[in-house]
Amino acid sequence: MLTPQDNERLTRVGAGTPMGNLYRRYWLPAAISSALPENDGAPLRVRLLGEDLIAFRDSNGDVGLVGAFCPHRRAPMFFGRNEECGLRCVYHGWKFDRAGECVDMPSEPPDSLFKTKVRIESYPVWEGGGIVWTYMGPPELQPAPPDFEFVRAPATHAYVTRTVEDCNYLQALEGGLDSTHISFLHKQNAGDVTYLHDYESTVPRIDVEVTDYGYMYIGIRHLPESQWVRGYQYVMPAVQMRDGFGGGNRRGETPKISGHYWVPIDDAATMVYNFRYSYDPADPLTLDDAVAYETIAGRGPGDLLPDFRLKKNRTNDYGIDRALQKTGNFTGIVGVNTQDYALQEGMGPIVDRSQEHLGTTDRAIIVMRQLLLEATYAVERGEAPRGIDPSTYRSVRSFDRNIPRESSWQTTIAAEATARY
Ligand code: FES
Numbered sequence: 001m002l003t004p005q006d007n008e009r010l011t012r013v014g015a016g017t018p019m020g021n022l023y024r025r026y027w028l029p030a031a032i033s034s035a036l037p038e039n040d041g042a043p044l045r046v047r048l049l050g051e052d053l054i055a056f057r058d059s060n061g062d063v064g065l066v067g068a069f070c071p072h073r074r075a076p077m078f079f080g081r082n083e084e085c086g087l088r089c090v091y092h093g094w095k096f097d098r099a100g101e102c103v104d105m106p107s108e109p110p111d112s113l114f115k116t117k118v119r120i121e122s123y124p125v126w127e128g129g130g131i132v133w134t135y136m137g138p139p140e141l142q143p144a145p146p147d148f149e150f151v152r153a154p155a156t157h158a159y160v161t162r163t164v165e166d167c168n169y170l171q172a173l174e175g176g177l178d179s180t181h182i183s184f185l186h187k188q189n190a191g192d193v194t195y196l197h198d199y200e201s202t203v204p205r206i207d208v209e210v211t212d213y214g215y216m217y218i219g220i221r222h223l224p225e226s227q228w229v230r231g232y233q234y235v236m237p238a239v240q241m242r243d244g245f246g247g248g249n250r251r252g253e254t255p256k257i258s259g260h261y262w263v264p265i266d267d268a269a270t271m272v273y274n275f276r277y278s279y280d281p282a283d284p285l286t287l288d289d290a291v292a293y294e295t296i297a298g299r300g301p302g303d304l305l306p307d308f309r310l311k312k313n314r315t316n317d318y319g320i321d322r323a324l325q326k327t328g329n330f331t332g333i334v335g336v337n338t339q340d341y342a343l344q345e346g347m348g349p350i351v352d353r354s355q356e357h358l359g360t361t362d363r364a365i366i367v368m369r370q371l372l373l374e375a376t377y378a379v380e381r382g383e384a385p386r387g388i389d390p391s392t393y394r395s396v397r398s399f400d401r402n403i404p405r406e407s408s409w410q411t412t413i414a415a416e417a418t419a420r421y
């Protein structure tokens with residue numbers, strides 16, 4: 001459990017809040033690159049950490065991210081003309097470049113210097129891994145650009161999507177770091193009822209190894225012939241990497257890693273960036289494979305509304321089918337992320353963590369909260385929080401393997417936990 005004060009500290013992300021200040025020290029996904037497909041194309045609304053912004057790809061192909069409202073009389077820049085390396089407000093024609101400089105002010109006399117005094121707020125942008133990233137913190141503290149393996153993977157081997165989850169980022173992130181729920185919430189075959197009492201497989205031993213970037217989280221389940229070792233990576237503030245669904249990596253079938261970056265839209269909504277890549281250069285990630293995976297997750301192309309929320313959502317109880325719940329799967333809900341969203345959104349916008357009762361398998365969640373709390377205090381002391389230096393996580397990778405019962409995962413899997421792109 002958390003005190004109400006710590007819960008507030010961890011969940012509020014607006015400008016000037018402790019967690020808002022922490023998030024603003026990292027490069028964050030602001031959009032998918034393909035949402036800005038052409039130079040001088042339509043601007044895109046972006047809401048990030050409670051701030052309303054507009055992204056646009058200028059005449060040179062560079063992306064700008066500026067305030068959503070014109071500094072003249074606060075007209076919406078969304079309706080602006082994206083032309084000749086700038087975004088022009090259509091109310092009185094003021095034009096701003098991607099650095100936020102006012103480059104034209106046709107409603108003022110030609111000799112006026114007013115335009116040199118007016119700026120629109122703007123944030124630096126970096127593109128990589130099919131994602132438009134931004135940094136919203138103090139300019140003098142801007143870290144090197146993000147350097148995850150999924151960002152370096154060739155475009156032929158990687159795929160990224162986004163979904164909106166209507167709850168605070170922290171309960172979504174907690175779900176992503178909670179390996180134990182997989183044996184229950186995502187259990188597909190309720191016909192096999194042994195899972196409820198099969199403690200060997202449903203009560204993993206959890207090792208959490210704190211690192212310079214966050215932690216490595218290892219869930220170890222004892223199977224009759226072997227140990228199933230599932231290694232997640234947590235990179236602060238809110239990245240998780242793991243094997244794909246179905247234990248394909250464990251069986252040596254698919255050299256693929258999946259994960260998420262949970263980026264707060266505001267306190268009550270989260271943009272979830274879902275990435276997946278093949279780490280075998282000889283095995284590209286086909287579009288069919290990517291779409292099939294997203295569809296199993298419940299967020300395939302046919303599963304989303306235009307605003308990237310799920311069609312199966314709280315307004316229709318996520319499509320729960322009580323007959324299916326008795327005979328087909330554990331929840332009666334189809335779609336792995338649909339199951340997650342039903343539970344996480346159903347907790348309410350921000351969980352009251354003073355009311356919870358954490359058990360032994362919640363250890364990864366407890367440590368993550370401690371790291372985030374510590375990092376908010378580090379920022380207040382003027383120190384660098386864990387994980388802002390990309391060199392701390394650039395070689396990090398998740399893993400999922402069956403290993404002999406007598407071996408230790410540290411020696412057996414160490415090489416597999418190292419990125420090679
Ligand atoms: S409000 Fe934008 S130019 Fe006047």
Ligand SMILES: [Fe+2]
Nearest residue numbers: 175181186340
């Ligand atoms: Fe889940």
